[in-house]
Amino acid sequence: MNYERIGPIDVIFGERESRAPFSTVLLLRDGGDAVLIDCGAGHPAFSSVSREYRVREIFLTHYHLDHIWGVYLFPQAHKWINPYDYRKLTSWHELAKASGVYAAEGERGGAAWVVAQQEAAESPPPERDTAHAWGRVFGAVDRVYPYQQELMLAGIRAVMLHAPGHCEGYCCPYFPDHGVLHVGDFDLTSFGPWYCNADSDIDHFIQSARMTLEVDADYYVTSHQKGVVTRIEYRERLERYLEVIDRRDEKLRQAVKRGCSPQELLRQEVFYYAKNLAANPGLLRYQAIGIAKHLTRMVRRGEPWGDYVEHFFAAAGLDRRYLDVFSVPQAADQIGADALRSHESEGNTKMNQ
Template sequence: MQQIGPIQIIEGPHKSKVPYSRSLYIEGSHEKVLIDTGADPHSLQQLNKQSGVDLVINTHYHPDHTCHNYLFPKAEKWINKIEYQMSLTVEGIAKANGVYQEWGSAGVKEWAENIPQTWIQSLSEINGYYEYEKEYRLGGVNVIFLHTPGHTKGFTCPYFPDFGVVFTGDYDMTTFGPWYNGTDGNIDEFISSAQRLLSLDANTFITGHQKGTFQKDEFHEAMKKYLSIIDQRDNVIEKYVQQGLDFEELTSIGIFYPKNTLEHSILNTWERSGIRKHLHRLGYKVENGAIKHLVYSNKK
């Protein structure tokens, strides 16, 4: 288990690759705090047994960061203020994930029937929220929950100013690239939040998945490559639109996810939602399956 000052990093399987994520643990003398619960469940259970957890903090509602909340039945559980009410209902989660947008009420019903009940339990146990940009003293450590939307509307990056450490979560520098594919994701906000992370007075950046911990110069260089994937997606989508493909054809190619994985309903949903965002950014709209020009472009 890696440790930076009082902050312990708990890994998920396969270098915390989705559907897992890293968790942070702070063992204060009067309060034990866990940030995100996507790490290896056995490790989390051992941690709870040996040291205990008084407070669980979720950076956002996605299952790879909340799926093991249920392992801590005695702990308080907080999430960001924006997502607090939404995350308590299956309907709210379905809308935020793009299920309702793409498939309507029937799609929401089918999706709800296949959600792991442990995730529903983990979200239903959330009983409070934290404020953005306010300094908290948790586990004897000062932490500020930065509002960094883009990945989701309420997404936060916990910042530990006394140690120059920030948990960047799903600003993760993976080769997949930025993820903003729910209806509550936003490309321009993602870029703005990424720039904010680069401006922080921090030396250590802990990602939620795979790549791990970066020092400042490494993180800045990695972010350039990471954000460039957005423009690469723009270029690919523009090329296919110019070739005359309609929306259904475009969303079956595999621009975000490999083509052979699009048979999975939720990946297909996110593929479609992500492509809609890029089309709008490029100055297009989808109308009855056809891709048509808007009168303006959001691309910057």
């Protein structure tokens, strides 16, 4: 198991240097018990964790599969999710809307996707099949944690900082006593920011990224490839990382100015290279949604492209009604209050009201 230790916090790096569909996980140690933050590292890492610890709780930063696919390996653990993402992991239709299936496929396509997922979930893959599947994790969450309130996780003070943009419910777990901020998918990679779901928002992403700089932390833990960086490194790299957004704007601006058709725009490698799309055609959905979010944002900021944007929606087959889908949060005191109180009495998970 490849990990780095910061006090009682183990940073467990995922397979393939935590490249998707894997991600970095935090393990909070409390004797023989442990709490996980996210659950996407890999089977070898989770086998090692299971041999050494009793995982009592798993706290998920958000609903994306690369961060949650492994929760089925810890059936005894309670699974916590943020207030916005609870419904996405308990309603197939909410998941389809938030992840962009409805935007890319329309209502009929979204409904068909839901039926396909339900059928797959009823016939789960055999244990030896290590494929990451929604059916293995859907419905697994049974607790909702609050944002911006102090929790005690494995005896460690923690605050779940709401950081929307990557998706609406995204959070950054902060451990003030150890100077650790899990920035997760503010991952500093050369790919740049990812905001290609229907519940993603470019401006919120930028605001949340800036917010992470205001946190009093010494160590910044990313979810993919870059590992743990210092405060100085994080500040410098974050600026370059956010500049990718402006470069995408400019690439689109120049393409439109030179007469690129809406059909051609979809293949301009704004997010994914042609070779990536050829290897995984499903990425085209995210490319279309990401470009659409850029174009609509640029129109709001003054670009005279209203008609062009409408033609792009048609060319990409996007249902505009579902491009921006945001939900009402499920209050923690409705789903998780009884659990929080019972866990306080057990001494496992405590919240200061």
